Amino acid sequence: MTARYRQQLFTPAVKSVQETAGSRRAYARTEDVPADADRLGGPEAAFIAARDSFYMATISASGWPYLQHRGGPRGFVKVLSERRLGFADYRGNLQYVSVGNLADDARAAFFFMDYANRARLKLLGRVRSVDLTADDELRASLSDDGYGAVVERGLVVDIDAFDWNCPQHIVERFTIEEITPAIDQLKGRIAELEGELAALRGKVA
Ligand SMILES: Cc1cc2nc3c(=O)[nH]c(=O)nc-3n(C[C@H](O)[C@H](O)[C@H](O)COP(=O)(O)O)c2cc1C
Incomplete structure (x- = not known):
């Protein structure tokens, strides 16, 4: 977490809750150092x-x-x-x-x-x-x-x-764009296996 971020959001009320919860000391270290954006x-x-x-x-x-x-x-x-x-x-x-x-x-x-x-x-x-x-x-x-x-x-x-x-x-969670390559790979594999199955059925018949 940047010092700037703490300075913008750690208001007195936030600090007070941190104090009660015991996290104040850990967060206080870099807070008072002036920070640019x-x-x-x-x-x-x-x-x-x-x-x-x-x-x-x-x-x-x-x-x-x-x-x-x-x-x-x-x-x-x-x-x-x-x-x-x-x-x-x-x-x-x-x-x-x-x-x-x-x-x-x-x-x-x-x-x-x-x-x-x-x-x-x-x-x-x-x-x-x-x-x-x-x-x-x-x-x-x-x-x-x-x-x-x-x-x-x-x-x-x-x-x-x-x-x-x-x-x-x-x-x-995955978008359709993110999941499509994995689905395409599975479709390819299914097509391969269907081909092999059809060939085997042909041999048995
Ligand atoms: C025809 C149309 C209707 C929409 N209706 C809603 C709606 O009822 N509620 C909503 O949150 N966003 C709706 N949206 C999406 C918002 O218009 C879009 O998020 C917009 O940026 C909202 O900006 P604002 O909430 O800052 O005014 C709609 C978009 C369109 C094109």
């Missing part, structure tokens, strides 16, 4: 670039957290630099709760899951909405040719902090 390393960049979805929590002016799913082709979240992500925001149900919340408060939490490998990455950042019709370079960076969605805007995330979680309690 985190920079993505190779593992984080590769992990994000391999995702086909994530969850994004924004803050409503009513005080409620708001969680929404975003999905797209694998790699639709682009790592623009060590400190910046971007993705195309597709047209949906026209409620605009997330982008409306972000207009009030740019802070958002992101949750990237890799169910197949039982890994998860949490990230905090400030998000700005960009009109891609006025920014050819960013539109090219965030576009995925051939993906059937209407892109309404670009969302650019200035990363503040991130943290990896342990794999505990993550049940493995």
Whole structure:
């Protein structure tokens, strides 16, 4: 866990619970060292670039957290630099709760899951909405040719902090894309065995 992440999320109430639970001392060590915003390393960049979805929590002016799913082709979240992500925001149900919340408060939490490998990455950042019709370079960076969605805007995330979680309690799940090679292999083997069986039946008859 980075010092920055602790500084952003270990509020007095959180620290108080840690104190009661006996974990405070272990977490306190690096907390008071001033830390710049985190920079993505190779593992984080590769992990994000391999995702086909994530969850994004924004803050409503009513005080409620708001969680929404975003999905797209694998790699639709682009790592623009060590400190910046971007993705195309597709047209949906026209409620605009997330982008409306972000207009009030740019802070958002992101949750990237890799169910197949039982890994998860949490990230905090400030998000700005960009009109891609006025920014050819960013539109090219965030576009995925051939993906059937209407892109309404670009969302650019200035990363503040991130943290990896342990794999505990993550049940493995596989997408059709991930499981198809294994199924194809089995289908091939079944076809081979059916061929052998037919040949043997021919010999017996
Ligand atoms: C026609 C249509 C209907 C949708 N209906 C819902 C819905 O009822 N609830 C929901 O959470 N998402 C729905 N979605 C997906 C959301 O529109 C999409 O996740 C969008 O990004 C939500 O953004 P927001 O929650 O930030 O407003 C729908 C998408 C489409 C295209």
